Amino acid sequence: MLITSYNPAQMGDVLVAITKPDVATQATEKKEKIVRIYDVSSNETLGYNFFEVSELLSDLTDQGQVFLTEKQVAILNEALSQAGFEAELTVDMTPKFVVGHVAELAEHPDSDHLHIAKVEVDNGETLQIVCGAPNIEAGQNVVVAKVGAMMPNGALIWPGKLRGVDSFGMLCAARELALPNAPKARGILILDPAEFKVGTAFDFAKGARLFA
Structure with a gap:
């Protein structure tokens, strides 16, 4: 990393x-x-x-x-x-903001608002991500900030636990992505699958036009 x-x-x-x-x-x-x-x-x-x-x-x-x-x-x-240090840095060119598909969704066993999502991303990988967005549903295409992503506000995404459940990424709201004119209401950004293909890097320029 x-x-x-x-x-x-x-x-x-x-x-x-x-x-x-x-x-x-x-x-x-x-x-x-x-x-x-x-x-x-x-x-x-x-x-x-x-x-x-x-x-x-x-x-x-x-x-x-x-x-x-x-x-x-x-x-x-x-x-x-x-x-005099070890030469230990490795190149990481993989996209950290990708289009994901919510393949499965389950209720969190220790929360009345959190959900456990299985999200298909790039390279045939499926990530478990805990999400509290009120508008999340199975079948949606969404923006996934993978482990190693730096959010526009400088926050870093690392593996973590929410109420005891492992989570490996974050499903993003438009405002969290700093998209212009993003709605302030809570909820993740839902993408049109015809425009945003699963497994591709999220196109911020295209995303910026969603609320123009």
Whole structure:
């Protein structure tokens, strides 16, 4: 897993690279212009901050979540090696917002409003996702934020549990996707299956036209 973000207006010339979720017992170590964040109990890397990253990646122009190429990740790994860290970053180009199909829907055993959905996504995969949207129904095409997605507000999607039930992603409302003129009422975005095919990356530009 590799989630990278770049926001020079707020953080300066720093690339944030996240490989695992935060834990309660974490610490940092700095070598040259790189800070490693790690789990104290296991010494597993949780992520890196690359300061003055434009010296390494002069072509880094996007803001918010950025998707690095193999070449860019190789440059970061070389910088890690030269600083004395392990070159452990791996490229992740898979789409994190995809069109899913709610194949099954069951009531949560410990909630009067949560549902347990089995959602078909890309690569023939089916995800279990707990959802509390009042308008969810079996048979719908929906937007799935998969594990590793960064929401427009900066929140990250990790595996979790809701009322004791495993959940591996999130079914998104239009406002959570920051689509223009999105309705404020609660409820996930339901997609027209003729326009949004199951297993494809969600097209934000097409989504932006839904409420125009």
